[in-house]
Structure formats: structure tokens, C-alpha cells
Amino acid sequence: MERRDRVVALAGGVGGARLAHGLLLALGDESPYERIDPADAQPSPIYPLTVVCNTADDFDLYGLRISPDCDTVLYTLAGLANPETGWGIAGDIANALDMLRRYGAEIWFWLGDRDLATHILRTERLRAGWPLSAVMRAFGQALGVQANLLPMCEEPVATLLRTSEGELAFQEYFVRRRQNDTVLGVRFEGIEQARVSGAVRDAITQAQAIIFCPSNPFVSIGPVLAVPGMRDLIVAASAPKVAVSPIVGGAAIKGPAAAMLASMGYEVSAYGVATLYAGLIQGFVIDRADAADAARIEALGIRVFVTDAVMRDQVGRERLAREVLRFAEEL
Amino acid sequence: MERRDRVVALAGGVGGARLAHGLLLALGDESPYERIDPADAQPSPIYPLTVVCNTADDFDLYGLRISPDCDTVLYTLAGLANPETGWGIAGDIANALDMLRRYGAEIWFWLGDRDLATHILRTERLRAGWPLSAVMRAFGQALGVQANLLPMCEEPVATLLRTSEGELAFQEYFVRRRQNDTVLGVRFEGIEQARVSGAVRDAITQAQAIIFCPSNPFVSIGPVLAVPGMRDLIVAASAPKVAVSPIVGGAAIKGPAAAMLASMGYEVSAYGVATLYAGLIQGFVIDRADAADAARIEALGIRVFVTDAVMRDQVGRERLAREVLRFAEEL
Numbered sequence: 033m034e035r036r037d038r039v040v041a042l043a044g045g046v047g048g049a050r051l052a053h054g055l056l057l058a059l060g061d062e063s064p065y066e067r068i069d070p071a072d073a074q075p076s077p078i079y080p081l082t083v084v085c086n087t088a089d090d091f092d093l094y095g096l097r098i099s100p101d102c103d104t105v106l107y108t109l110a111g112l113a114n115p116e117t118g119w120g121i122a123g124d125i126a127n128a129l130d131m132l133r134r135y136g137a138e139i140w141f142w143l144g145d146r147d148l149a150t151h152i153l154r155t156e157r158l159r160a161g162w163p164l165s166a167v168m169r170a171f172g173q174a175l176g177v178q179a180n181l182l183p184m185c186e187e188p189v190a191t192l193l194r195t196s197e198g199e200l201a202f203q204e205y206f207v208r209r210r211q212n213d214t215v216l217g218v219r220f221e222g223i224e225q226a227r228v229s230g231a232v233r234d235a236i237t238q239a240q241a242i243i244f245c246p247s248n249p250f251v252s253i254g255p256v257l258a259v260p261g262m263r264d265l266i267v268a269a270s271a272p273k274v275a276v277s278p279i280v281g282g283a284a285i286k287g288p289a290a291a292m293l294a295s296m297g298y299e300v301s302a303y304g305v306a307t308l309y310a311g312l313i314q315g316f317v318i319d320r321a322d323a324a325d326a327a328r329i330e331a332l333g334i335r336v337f338v339t340d341a342v343m344r345d346q347v348g349r350e351r352l353a354r355e356v357l358r359f360a361e362e363l
Numbered sequence: 364m365e366r367r368d369r370v371v372a373l374a375g376g377v378g379g380a381r382l383a384h385g386l387l388l389a390l391g392d393e394s395p396y397e398r399i400d401p402a403d404a405q406p407s408p409i410y411p412l413t414v415v416c417n418t419a420d421d422f423d424l425y426g427l428r429i430s431p432d433c434d435t436v437l438y439t440l441a442g443l444a445n446p447e448t449g450w451g452i453a454g455d456i457a458n459a460l461d462m463l464r465r466y467g468a469e470i471w472f473w474l475g476d477r478d479l480a481t482h483i484l485r486t487e488r489l490r491a492g493w494p495l496s497a498v499m500r501a502f503g504q505a506l507g508v509q510a511n512l513l514p515m516c517e518e519p520v521a522t523l524l525r526t527s528e529g530e531l532a533f534q535e536y537f538v539r540r541r542q543n544d545t546v547l548g549v550r551f552e553g554i555e556q557a558r559v560s561g562a563v564r565d566a567i568t569q570a571q572a573i574i575f576c577p578s579n580p581f582v583s584i585g586p587v588l589a590v591p592g593m594r595d596l597i598v599a600a601s602a603p604k605v606a607v608s609p610i611v612g613g614a615a616i617k618g619p620a621a622a623m624l625a626s627m628g629y630e631v632s633a634y635g636v637a638t639l640y641a642g643l644i645q646g647f648v649i650d651r652a653d654a655a656d657a658a659r660i661e662a663l664g665i666r667v668f669v670t671d672a673v674m675r676d677q678v679g680r681e682r683l684a685r686e687v688l689r690f691a692e693e694l
Contacts, residue, residue, distance in 0.1 A: 094483050094484060094487050095483065095486055095487030095490055095491075096483065121462075124458070125458070127455070127456070127458075127475075127476040127477045127480075128459065128476045128477060128479045128480040128483070129480070130477070130480075131452075131476075131477040131478075131479075131480035131481070132480045132483070132484060134480075134505060134506065135480065135481075135484055135501070135502060135505045135506075136501075136505050137480075137484060144458075145458040145459045145462075145476040145479075146458045146459060146461070146462040147462075148459045148462075148476075148479065148483075149458075149459040149460070149461075149462035149463045149465075149466065150462070150466075152425050152426065152427065152459070152463070152479075152483075153425060153463060153466055153468060155426055156425050156426030159426055170466070170467075171466060174465060174466045174467050175465065175466075
């Protein structure tokens, strides 16, 4: 791209947030476009990078609405994320949670005190009728995030996993039961009511590159693509679409992607992920460890770029992001 | 009293909580009565001490329901209260509030992170349909409080102050504007809908002593007495009723009681407070500094006990409570 702007990243949690951060660094400090948002008549900046974030793992805890993936992207792009875990706020402690425990509340999802402020304010604003996108935009602006952080939709959607132990809510499976159940199927409750917002539509339509971040294809990218109209919109967009493999050397960099590929009948490999995205993407970025998959992936009609696909630090994020953007430009 | 049990204390915030704590210490570790609560069919202990707590300064902040006086009593009786301020939890810090500030939220009411857990859980439970008394009972049980902590009513009531600057909500006047406005009148919004609960009725009816704690007579004890039926119930109760003066040497030990007495046309003295309670109490405990008021107070038909009415520490609380109970016993 001549001007490295108007990039859309589809992201889930930690892996997605890290590549999104790399893209932000790679795109540099392009001035935002100032515009009047017809929805609220407030001038709001439009940044070169738009992150469309999974919200199907959002849930309620202690009466608070929690959006784990949006918040991970928010904190990561704001430079606040805990570098060890990838989620939560660096240095955060959990005194409120400790007190909740004293009150006998069931404690299974770690919530730092600073992080709690995010959930309190989101819950208050949602109850007051703000759309989630407005809540996240206000958070991003307050924390100085130089990107458009858009939830995949405004409507509540819930990932439900069919397992041998019955159907489980996502955080139940992911956090409480530590991903120990075998996932046999995934469905997104409420997805029929979800709509692609004007802001998401504009970003995708005008994008010069659409990046599928290295997030779980079933429970992070899957819900984004399942929003009615989203898949067609992405297919129809003129921008090149490039995915980055979340599987490296037959294992997920983080999370249960590998186990889910296996239990749902896919090959546990970069190739296995590519089969899920066939027809959607033109380019796939895989790790050197998976170079042997390249020919089979290209046979799916997907060009392959082989590099070091593991982001070990901030430099690695920006390096991978630059490679991804250059690869997209060539497509 | 032969058995020092079945004591009811009417309390507001810090001063009330401190005397209530003294009463708890003075009553010692009487075994609670076990009983089946007909409302929820849960066995719940009934302790010798019942604190009926002002809830008219309860309010909503960041979407959370805050009950400042109930919580001050809760924390004080649990031994958790900040000894410096009298309110909040000892050692609590405010990381969540700091983050709320970063998000641009208006910060005018200090909320520690541990304290926040109380508000989060209360809000969740109230929204789920729990009565406030059930919320506070669960908190008290979880924190090992050996007293029945009862809100004055279940219904939301709001203290509104008529001032030269117009009508102000209580916390607006008390915290945000630092009690700088001249209070010309007080009303309790919603009080017409409030009801004396069965638990409060039982406690008052069966009490062997009813103690008006040294709390603000207008905005702490006032709302409790304003619950429809409460005043008559107290008057009709067979127990001796004793108040402890919140005014010592012409000044309030804490808070705006002295300023309110003056601006609402009362004498700023222990006598001034006694005139407000005339017809309700048989005994009034005043400080040695106010011994000269004794004759005028007795002329109101109220017996007077003169002592050191300032609670400087835990020993002072228990000492004053023992004197108050002994005085009540003699009436």
C-alpha cells in the first residue's frame, strides 16, 4: 500500500491483540480522519487501523458486563496489558476479588481492581443505553488508543460449546474448567439478532487490507464471521485478505485452538486452519516450522508467506505486522 | 438488665457505628437465638444486639448501590473499619477509582477497592430481588458480625436538603460540596412508601433497651424515626429509651450536626438535641462539658446521665456503652 492506512484486523483475545498492536506500531502515527458520526453527531476520529473484536465470549459476573476480548485489545493497544498473561492490566492486584471471596462469592475468573473499573463503567453505560461500540470508543479515547476498536456487533452474543459433558458457556469451559472438556461443536446464541454496524461495514468496505489475526478460528474469528452479513461483506471487499496462523508446529501458541481442531475433526496444523478460511482469504502467513504445509495450502487457492510467526515481544509484533502488510500489498 | 440482651441501637454513620460496636463489646458473646425466619425459611441467628441503620443517605454511583451508613456499621462491627476516618475499610486503596478517573469519570466520593466489592455484590443481589436486609445479613454473617444489622426499611429513601443553593441530594451536600451549604430543611423522598419490617418491629417490641446513638438527629436518626409507624412503635415499646448526645461542648464530634441545629433554628447544644427527642426518650447521656445543660434537659421530662461522651478508642466505646446500658437499666 502506498499509504499504509485503512487496515482492518479481525481479532480475538491475546494473540489477536498482540498482532493488532503490531499493526498499530507498523502503521505509525498516521493522523486520524476527523468526521462527524451520524449516529451521535459527535466528531470522532477515524484511525488508520480498525480492530473488529470478538464479543461472543462476553459474559456477566457479579452483575457486571465483561468483554474479555475487547478489553484485551483495549489494554494491549493502550500499552497497559500485563505482559506476562497478555490479558488484564500490568501490575493490577485483586483486593476487590479478595473481599468478594470473604463474602462467599464464587471466585473463578480473576479480576484486577483497575480492570474492575472498566467493567463497572461499561455496565453503567450499557444500562444507560449506550451501544457497546460507544462504550469501547470512549474507553479507547480516554486511554489514548490510536485505533478504532469496534466490537463485532452491538447485540449480545454468547458462545456455547457442545462437549461430552453437555453444553458449556464459553468462560465456563475456558476459565472455570480450564479447557479440559472435549469440544464437539460451537454455536453462537443470539447471533441471528446481531447486525453488522455501519462503522464495521465502512471499515471493511474501505479497507486496503483485512487481516485475520492469529486467534482461535472457532471461538474468536468464528463468531466475527458468523455475524449475519459479515462473511459476505468480507468476501465482497476489494481489499486483500490475509490470515496469520494461530497454529505453529502443530500446537496453538496460546489457548485451546489445537485441541478444538482435533476434536472437531480438522487436521491440527496450519493447513487445518487454512481449510477453515478457504474461500475467504487470499494469503496465509505461517511459521517456518510449518513450511512443509505451504504446498497443500497453496493448493486451496491461498498464497502462503513463511516467516517467524511467533510474536515474542513488541519488536516481534511490529516485525510480523510489517511482513503481513507487505504480503497483503503483493496479493 | 439481668440478661444484657435484646438491645436495639438506632444508628447513622461513624458515631453510631462506634457506639454500636461498644454495645457489642459490652454485651459480650451471648449466644444467638437460632430461629427459622418465616420470610426465607433459612435458619438465621438472632443476636442480642440489633442495629437499625439509616438508609436515607444510600445512593447510586457508577451504577452501584451504596449504603454508606449500613456499611460503616458493618465494617465497624466486623473490626474492619478504617480507624482514622471511621468509614471505609482499614488499609483499603483505590486503584479502581484511579482507573475510573483515567476513563474520565467524575470522582468525588472515595471508594476503596475492597469496599467496592460490597457495592458490587449488593447491587447484584438487589437487582436479583433480594431485600436490602437480606443483603446486609449475608454480609454480616460472612464477616462474622455478632449482631443483627437491619436497614431502617427495605424501600429506597433519599434525604434531600433544602439549602440556600436549592435542594441538594444528601451525598451532594455531605461529600461533594463538603457541607458548605446552609441547610434550611430536610425531607425524605420515598419515605411514604417505606414500611417497618417484621424484623425491625420484633426487635423494637422485644427490646430491653433502645439506644439512640450519637448520630445526626436530622439526617441519621431523623430518617429512621420518619419511617411510617416507627416513631409510634418506639414510643409504645416497653423498653427504656436512651439517647447519647452527638453534640459535646457546643460542637458536633463529627459532621454537620452543629451547623444544622443552628441553621434550622435550634440551640447548638446537648439541650438543643434533647428538645428534638423530647417525648421519645426517657434518658439522655451528655458529656461533662455540657453538665450545665442537665437541669434544662430534665425539665423536658428526660433524665440525664453525665459522663465522658467522647469515644476516643475501642476501650472508650465499650466504657460508654456499659454506662449507657446501666443508665437504661435504672430508668
